[in-house]
Amino acid sequence: MSTAEPAERAAELRATLDEASYRYYVLDDPTIEDAAYDRMLRELTDLEAAHPELVTPESPTQRVGAPPSTTFAPVRHDVPMLSLGNAFGHDELREFDARVRRGLGIGDVDPGVQYVCELKIDGLAISLRYEGRRFVRGATRGDGTTGEEVTANLRTVRAIPIRLRADPPGERLEVRGEVFMPRGAFAALNEQLEQAGKPLYANARNTAAGSVRQKDPAATAARNLSIWTYQVVGAAGLASHSESLDLLRELGFPVNPATRRVLGIDEVISFVDEWAEARKDLDYETDGIVVKVDSIAQQQQLGFVSRAPRWATAYKFPAQQVTTKLEEIEVYVGRTGALTPVAHVTPVSVGGTTVRNATLHNIEEIRRRDLRVGDTIVLQRAGDVIPEVVSAVLDARDGSEVIWEMPAACPACGTAAVREEGEVVWRCPNPWCPAQRIGGLLHFTGRGGMDVEGAGYAVVNQLIERGLLAEPADLYRLSIETLEGLDRFARKSAENLMGAIAGSRRRPLARILNALGIRHVGGQTALDLAAWLTREVPREEGEDETTWTRRVADRLRSAEAEALTAVFGIGRVVADGIADYFRAEQTRDTLHRLIDAGVVAEAPALGAAVETMEGPLSGKTLVVTGILAGFSRSEAEEAIRVAGGHPASSVSAKTDYLVAGDKAGSKLEKAEQLGVPILDEEAFRRLLT
Ligand SMILES: [Zn+2]
Structure with a gap:
């Protein structure tokens, strides 16, 4: 591999992952399935480990999730809500165990490590705070550091105790868990929607996430959400994770009954195999097993790497696969002009969802997998909305299959498509392309943008067609009278939309x-x-x-x-x-x-x-390199700024300090050569205060 290739690949992965996280976390509207996301994140993590110079502060590996949507008040988590590393297959579980044993100095002949296995619930991670016995605050995970306050909504979840059944160990207690929508509740909700002639929800996970973020708690209450709790934060005197689970049960929290304390990795693997089948009979979705080292002392000894604890991993069940027929390939135009081929397939049920479309990414992918229109194909879906085409079933071909070609022109405006050097994506270069315009305006009014409730596709499309909306500013020049003239738009809807537009001005x-x-x-x-x-x-x-x-x-x-x-x-x-x-x-x-x-x-x-310019680091220039346990790159840089210093990206004779974490590479060498003082994380922390 040449040096240019990893850099390009890393940039490509970062862009794809960023967009995917944004859609998933901020918009609750994922475009790729979890397994595909995890695979790409893994590839990027490996790539950055092999080429530390490629690690950028904004890399998805350096930050937990994505920024919160600001509909609810932000809540800063005192202890960040971290993500876990992943393991696919038995071999990777054994590698995890080997790393744990190495970290603890446990040899092959010693007894195995005591682990706790838990079902990994496919829901929304949340934090619950109690003062005395009283539930005082509920928050979403958000980006792991800052979430959203959703106390009123979580109070409606019956499985969450509003008052504890016993006195907690300290004055304050924080409990974490996963809120989810049981399959039965999800099916009932869709049945109601169907009878009312409304569009159905695609899957329970996103519906649960959307329900927790409802503006009206009554709407949340109607969704029949539930929760399993699995973590106590900051309670002193607990020697093991299983003790903390006992405490949770004692205080009145639901703890998943499948949770099991096991000895050694062989027992972990038995647990995993058992639930790969048994999970299909549960009344909620699980997408894997979380394996944690039980002893708190051992957890502390193992510590953290980058954003994940070394003492836990999330085993992912293999994605569910089915076969169906690839009937047609259609090209969609995104807001950036990207032309994306989408497969229309014979409707097929995968894991409780009826699938009609699947993403094909780009023409290179279609060629690489040799997918043809009319093929019998293998579809894969791992608990998410848009499934992926894995392969064509070559034996099923009868010669009638057709090799598909990317259209030479944009299907929306007819402009010749272009492809920039080094890119795989074809684009429509026409800045006035109607498909791009509507995509751009929907992005503008969307949740990650100005958040104008009610300005969805049907409304925006009509406004464009009537010549009332050509660019974002036009939105703020609309009147009740113009809106009332739209199809199926009563005075009340017009007033609501005008109110939402006015509310988005600042x-x-x-x-x-x-x-x-x-x-x-x-x-x-x-x-x-x-x-x-x-x-x-x-x-x-x-x-x-x-x-x-x-x-x-x-x-x-x-x-x-x-x-x-x-x-x-x-x-x-x-x-x-x-x-x-x-x-x-x-x-x-x-x-x-x-x-x-x-x-x-x-x-x-x-x-x-x-004000931020005056502080303990006033006038100092610092460079951060490598992986810090307690800060992402951007958090470290922000901490420097808040302390009055200047974060810089490269080491020179003018650098006052180099902050070096794990896997520090060329910058550390350079600092040593130049005689720049080097700080470890501990020293850096002391300097900040
Ligand atoms: Zn176009």
């Missing part, structure tokens, strides 16, 4: 930047860009938000790609994307026109940007 800067749909700018980049702009364009005494927002927009329009690459978190490709957006004739004034139409960014408190 949003955090990062959200507005994300809503614009600038190429390569996703949720995290929008946050980084907004943080930079807040420092770069400090709000002045007595300045109103509109004036400040306009100065921010001016700054963006004059920004050179070169200067943007100096912004933390922004690389060359992203910088070009931003510069192009604010230079291209059809988009350069979009943000200014939004401001003209009354949109403003929430301005930071006066002096906020200046």
Whole structure:
């Protein structure tokens, strides 16, 4: 493999994973299945382990999940809600066990490690806080560091105790678990919807997630959610994980009855095999088994690597596969102009969901798997919405199958498709393409954008067709009278939509930047860009938000790609994307026109940007490298900024300190050569306070 190839592959994986996380965590609208996501994340983790110079602060391996949607108040988790590493197959379970034993200094002849096996519930991870015996706060996992406050909704889940049955060990207690929708409740809900002639929900996991985030707790209550709890945070005096589960049961929490304490990896494997079949009879979806080292002392000895504990792993059951017929391939046009082939298949049931479409990714994938229209194909789905085509069944061919060709032109506007060098994706290059326009406007009004409730496909499409909506700013010029003229739009709906539009006029800067749909700018980049702009364009005494927002927009329009690459978190490709957006004739004034139409960014408190400049690291430049146990890369950089220092990306003679974590590579060597003082994580922490 040449050195360019891993770099390209890593960038590609990061982009795909970022988009997927964003759809999954922020929009609750996944585009790829879990197994495919896990596989790509694994590939990226391995790639970065082999080439540490490829690790970027914004890599999905460096952060847990994605930013929360801001519909509910943010909740900072005192102890981050981490993700687990994955294991596929028996061999990887044995490798996990070998790593654990090495870490604990346990040899082959010694007795095995005491593990606890739990069913991995396919639901929504949440945190519950109690003061005394009282339930005081419930929050979603969010990105692992910051979640959303959903206390009122969680109170409606009957399995969650509102009052504990016994006194907890301390004054405060935090309990974690997984909220889910039982299969029976999910089937009943879909039956009701069907009778009412409404569209059905695709799967229980997303329905549960959506239910917890309902704005009206009564709606959550009607969904019959349930929960299994599996973790106690910060209770002193517990010697093992099984003791904490006993405590949970004692206090009145539901703990899954299948949970079992076993000795050694062979017993873990028996448990896994047993449930691979038995899980089909459960009233809820499980997608794997969580294996944890039981002893707390051993857990502490093993510690963490990157974002995951070394003492636990999540075994994933193999994806469910079925065969069906590939009837037709159709090309969809995304908001970025990407042309994506989608397979229409003979409807088939996989794991309780009826599947009609499957993603084919791109033409290279279709060629690589030699998929032809008319083929009998193997479909795979692992508890998620869009299934994947695994392969064609070659023996089933009778010669009538047709090799499919990518159309040379955009199916929406007829413009000749183009493919940039080094890309696999064909795009429609027409900036006025109607399919891209509707995609872009839906992104703008969507949950990750301005969050305008009620501005979905049917409404946006009609507004475009009637010439009322050509670009985002037009949304803020609509009136009740215009909206009332739409098909099936009564006065009440018009009023609701006008209210939602008015309510979206003031949003955090990062959200507005994300809503614009600038190429390569996703949720995290929008946050980084907004943080930079807040420092770069400090709000002045007595300045109103509109004036400040306009100065921010001016700054963006004059920004050179070169200067943007100096912004933390922004690389060359992203910088070009931003510069192009604010230079291209059809988009350069979009943000200014939004401001003209009354949109403003929430301005930071006066002096906020200046205050952070004074601190224990004032005037110091620090570089962070390698993997830290307690910080993601971006958290470490933010901590430096908050302490008044400057985080930099490369080591030079001007660097004051190098913070070196696990697997520090070339930067560590360079710092040693230059005599730059090197800090481990502990020393770095002390320096911050
Ligand atoms: Zn087009």
